[in-house]
Amino acid sequence: MQTLVTGGGGFLGRYIVERLLDRGDDVRIFSRSRYPELENQGVECLTGDLRDADAVAAACAGRDAVFHTAAVPGVWGPWSLYYETNTVGTRNVVAGCRQHAVSKLVYTSSPSVVYDGRPHEGADESLPYPRRFRCHYPHSKALAEQAVLAANDPATLRTIALRPHLIWGPRDNHLLPRLILRVKSGRLRRIGNGVNRVSMSYVENVAAAHIQACDALAAGLPCAGRAYFINEPEPVRLWDWVADLLARAGLPPVQRSVPYPVAYGAGAVLEGLFTLVRFPYEPIMTRFVASQLATSHWYRIDAAIHDFGYAPPVSTDEGLRRTEPDLRRWAAEL
Secondary structure, three states, rough: EEEEEEOOOOOHHHHHHHHHHOOOOOEEEOOOOOOHHOOOOOEEEEEEEEEOOHHHHHHHOOOOOOOEEOOOOOOOOHHHHHHHHHHHHHHHHHHHHOOOOOOOOEEEEEHEEEEEEEEOOOOOOOOOOOOOOOOOOHHHHHHHHHHHHHHOOOOEEEEEEEEEEOOOOOOOOHHHHHHHHHHHHHOOEEEOOOOOOOOOHHHHOOOHHHHHHHHHOOOOOOOOOEEEEEEEOOOEEEHHHHHHHHHHHOOOOOOOOOOOHHHHHHHHHHHHHHHHHHHOOOOOHHHHHHHHHHHHHEEEEEHHHHHHHHOOOOOOHHHHHHHHHHHHHHHHHH
């Protein structure tokens, strides 16, 4: 199969690239940087920006399938950056697929596209998009997801959106290093009562889900045009999980806590202040982050299991074992 992975040098993208290479597929990536280590493995590396429609279209030429993982993450920044990259950039990917007769598009979405600030416990894909979003990332991703699903056409371009929740694992360049940095700088506080449960997604399992979804589209299974939650079958208690990670990194557990209403209120104040003054960095707390750290948000994966055979190949315990060397390295270096 001739494949394109946008963001192929990133955290999730690289795992997808490696799985494609392992099974003998021809792999091209489209990213903002060059990756000589991937080129040495036979990967064609194209550089460019998702906002450049012509560059995106050229990257899609001659491909059978596109895995679109690239996006601007985070909870703070100008709407224009999130919208132009995540939303318009995804529309450029869809247009490139259509222009060059790509038959399959697998889009990496997020459960945050349906997050409305309330607890989600055992939620499924019937959740609607909220009327209001608490930060630009989920809003831009929701618009992008809708564009991908609307583009589905069984005769030309079959599309699917996957919603992995809190991706973690070896080579993480976002979630776990930031967590450890906050602990080492004394800035991490437990928000809420510490009993909230959340879904987690080990990165190798998420990569496997992308490959399974692509193969299901090729086989004509009835999953095209739909979105699916992707995470481990059972949720974890967030703060117990954090304590386990810190212990494996050789760091002490989080000792201090802040009531959820206090953290949420502080987030609202800081958002207003940072918007007014236009600081070049993100607030230490926002309303979105407070609600994510204090409330339960875990999702059922029955639909992915039933519709395209999703079966996480790596257990949570094994994922932690594989991640432990990186945890200790980050604790020593950050």
